[in-house]
Amino acid sequence: MYPDDRELIDRSVAGDLEAFSELVRRYEKKVFTVAFRFTGNYSDACDLAQEVFIRVYQALPRFRGEASFTTWLYRITANLCRDELRRQKRHKKTSLDEMVANPAGTPHPVDEDLSPDDVLERREFQEMVQVCLNELPEEYRLVLVMREIQGLSYEEIAAALDISSGTVKSRLSRARQAFRQKISGRQELFAFRPRLVK
Amino acid sequence: MRCQQIQELLSAYLDGEVEPSQQSQIKVHLETCPACRGQWEDLVASVALLRGLxxxxxxxxxxxxxRLKLESRSFSAPRRRSWFGWPRFIAAAAVLMVALSVTTLWSGYIHPQDFLPWKNDRDSAQSITVAGRSPEKEGSIVSPGLRQESLKLEARASREKDGRGDGDVGRQEVNAGGNSLLREDTGKEAPSVTPPRAAPRLMAFSSPEMPSGEGDKSVPGTSRSGSNGELRVMAGSQNALPAPEGKMVQASDADLPGTDVKTVKEFILILEVPDISKARKDVLHLVQKYNGLTGPEEPEVVGQSSVQSTVMIIIPDEFWSKFQEDLKSLGQVKEPQTRSRDITLEYNGLVKNLALLKEKEKELQSSTTGSDLQELQRVQGEINKTMGQLHALSEAARKTAVELVLCTNSSCQQDQLQVK
Structure with a gap:
């Protein structure tokens, strides 16, 4: 959280799109990561993340700071993720390949320690993890993304997903279990240990 | 504790979310029990995979x-599937027509000596964004000349719950718009507003022949579909932002240099194409590419077999030249006519009027007499109308309107073309 977020928020409420752009800049990565890890698809994530910020802009006058801005943001993101899934189910059967599609030129985090081969391996590896994630039911996926990728506490997750702390605990346990089962079917993931340098 | 209990707690144990007494129990158990330790290691490994993303x-x-999406939120963009979902397009294209018709008539009713040009742009711009934001959020502005059916269709379209994504998105938008209607943080009471789903995101304004002086009870469109409620909330919300208004009023006395010139740019382009319907599709693709808007297409038959088609297009200024370039690849561009109308004066006039109205509103708000209350309502109606007009103008000033006439080479004869 930035100390002068409140000022940016106030200016955005007054219609200052520049201020809002700056606010977006500060939080876009968080929102986009959740969107991407949830949808597994770069362009869907883009649309979703933009929709999140549009909602944010519209709802900003009602944000009074009782909750933290980040939590509020995650809440909107989670809701839109759920909506997105509902909409997708209605229209198309998303194939797993389609879901993991990374268009050419999609930026990937650059890691200078790894050789190009290693980078490629790592990317494929991550894609496999993403595929497993995408095979999970949406509520498991959400809680896993919030906890494991965004590092939110149980309380923060509870606030973002609008559930109790106890529910977070049990749901996370089941979600991790389900995820384990997914990857146990893909032994190569276990064989490939460690360049999980972070 | 037994193994099964231990294993159920492993997830919480990983996050440090077990009681201290349980924590040491689990730790000891894991050191001695291979089965549970295996589960534990699997858990740690799989979590590590996720955390590696x-x-x-x-x-x-x-x-x-x-940003483009935010700025164009008061318009609706062409939907990918329903190119010719004309209710929304009519509303969108009509914004520009409102701007033009309003400015034409407005200048007829304001005597030049009644207002001073607004010189302080920064503050006026600020107050305009204040004014402009709510209409943007509440919906687009519809010309009163618009047919009744199109408004109803808009209402229906936004209420539509077809199985398609567009319907869902539309519903979401309506809800979002509806939610913002129920803003209560201004401290004013939100009057009864029609339920979000039913209210189309439109505000209809009274016809421009209403001069600023006289009150006009019949404000067509404000009663329609709960817009009255919308307007009222808007007025309230503006009062929640005293700072810009305060600045605005003070600045009217200062005479600062540099006026932001606002112009509405219009082009009439004739494009000769081999195949009109194909060209139409291509044009619409282009319009969507540049975040523009289109009105409904109106095929006209000229002569016996030749056909022409006119499309009204609105393109954000910054994309105009690129759009033009792309158009050239579709066919031959003949003789573009351009018209540029300077609306700075009208714009500034509206700004000044808004300030006066707001002062009046403040005065009336402190009174309690019945007639003053009525007057207050009238003034607030005026305020909303003015803000809507300002918004329409500022939106129009940032976009270029094109009347694109598509014709084949048989119908492209100059004397046969019908150009509005």
Whole structure:
């Protein structure tokens, strides 16, 4: 959280799109990561993340700071993720390949320690993890993304997903279990240990 | 504790969410029990896989595209599937027509000596964004000349719950718009507003022949579909932002240099194409590419077999030249006519009027007499109308309107073309 977020928020409420752009800049990565890890698809994530910020802009006058801005943001993101899934189910059967599609030129985090081969391996590896994630039911996926990728506490997750702390605990346990089962079917993931340098 | 209990707690144990007494129990158990330790290691490994997924940044154009979407929110963009979903397009294209018709008539009713040009742009711009934001959020502005059916259709379209994504998105938008209607943080009471789903995101304004002086009870469109409620909330919300208004009023006395010139740019382009319907599709693709808007197409038959088609298009200024370039690839561009109308004066006039109205509103708000209350309502109606007009103008000033006439080479004879 930035100390002068409140000022940016106030200016955005007054219609200052520049201020809002700056606010977006500060939080876009968080929102986009959740969107991407949830949808597994770069362009869907883009649309979703933009929709999140549009909602944010519209709802900003009602944000009074009782909750933290980040939590509020995650809440909107989670809701839109759920909506997105509902909409997708209605229209198309998303194939797993389609879901993991990374268009050419999609930026990937650059890691200078790894050789190009290693980078490629790592990317494929991550894609496999993403595929497993995408095979999970949406509520498991959400809680896993919030906890494991965004590092939110149980309380923060509870606030973002609008559930109790106890529910977070049990749901996370089941979600991790389900995820384990997914990857146990893909032994190569276990064989490939460690360049999980972070 | 037994193994099964232990294993159920492993997830919480990983996060440090077990009681201290349980924590040491589990730790000891894991050291001695291979089965549970195996489960534990699997858990740790799989969580590590997830935590190894990096954060992802959005693409470079993300914020810019978002901004365009935000700015055009009072219009609706052409839907991917229903190119010719004309109710929304009528509303969108009509915004520009409102702007033009309003400005034409407005200048007829304001005597030049009644207002001073607004010189302080920064503050007026600020107050305009204040004014402009709510209409943007509440919906687009519809010309009163618009047919009744189109408004109803808009209402229906936004209420439509077809199985398609567009319907869902539309519903979401309506809800979002509806939610913002129920803003209560201004401290004013939100009067009864029609339920979000039913209220189309439109505000209809009274016809421009209403001069600023006289009150006009019949404000067509404000009673329609709960817009009255919308307007009222808007007025309230503006009062929640005293700072810009305060600045605005003070600044009217200062005489600062530099006026932001606002012009509405219009082009009439004739494009000769081999196949009109194909060209129409291509044009619509282009319009969507540049975040523009189109009105409904109106095929006209000229002569016996030749046909022409006119499309009204609105393109954001910054994309106009690129759009033009792309158009050239579709066919031969003949003789573009351009018209540029300077609306700075009208714009500034509206700004000044808004200030006066707001002062009046403040005065009336402190009174309690019945007639003053009525007057207050009238003034607030005027305020909303003015803000809507300002918004329409500022939106129009940032976009270029094109009347694109598509014709084949048989119908492209100059004397046969019908150009509005």
């Amino acid at each position: 990096p954060e992802v940044s959005p693409p470079a154009f993300f914020r810019e595209q978002l």
